[in-house]
Amino acid sequence: MTTTFDQAQTLVASMPRQERAKLFVWMAADMADQHPGIEFDPRVCGGSARIAGTRIPVWSLESWRRLGADEEEILRNYPSLKPSDLINAWRYVERHLHEINREIEENEAEE
Template identity: 50%
Template sequence: MTSALQAIANLLPQLSGGERAQLLQWVAQDLGDLAPGVEVHPLVCGGEPCIVRTRIPVWVLEQARRQGLNDGEILRCYPSLRAEDLVNAWAYVRRHRSEVEGQINENEAL
């Protein structure tokens, strides 16, 4: 267990029921922003959101979709992807549309 998790585990018994409920709300809110299957790592693809297990940025997949490729065609172009990866990518795009738009625009300008 990491030291941060251990610290939380040690503090948890000291919290009142209301404080625990507040903590749970914060955690649930934080988890709501996560996109399963999409990761951001500063040393992978310049820190752009990518599909886990790959170095395929989400913006690349969204750009392909905008250019008319359907999911089947995208999966054929990227054999390491699974249908589940595209579901996760599209969910990420819905939640972070302006971020993805910016990444597409930046890369089109190059």
């Protein structure tokens, strides 16, 4: 289920002040969560987390991994990537599993 900004704004406005404060603290920490080698831009890959300087979304690499591809195979299929790019991607997946699962699901549904 995709939540739009307006829906989220309405939901947050209806929350008690104490709950909004907890949400704010969580969002600030989430937004400050720095991931070296990972970029976001709403104009590239739909804003999905991607390997810096590429159009390769993290969810796509994780999808390969879930299908049984090892790192060597992934690097063969993406010759512009370095092993450190995969390390950064796996760290991102670890910290944002819910997001990655949702993106994989959404992209599988489009196929």
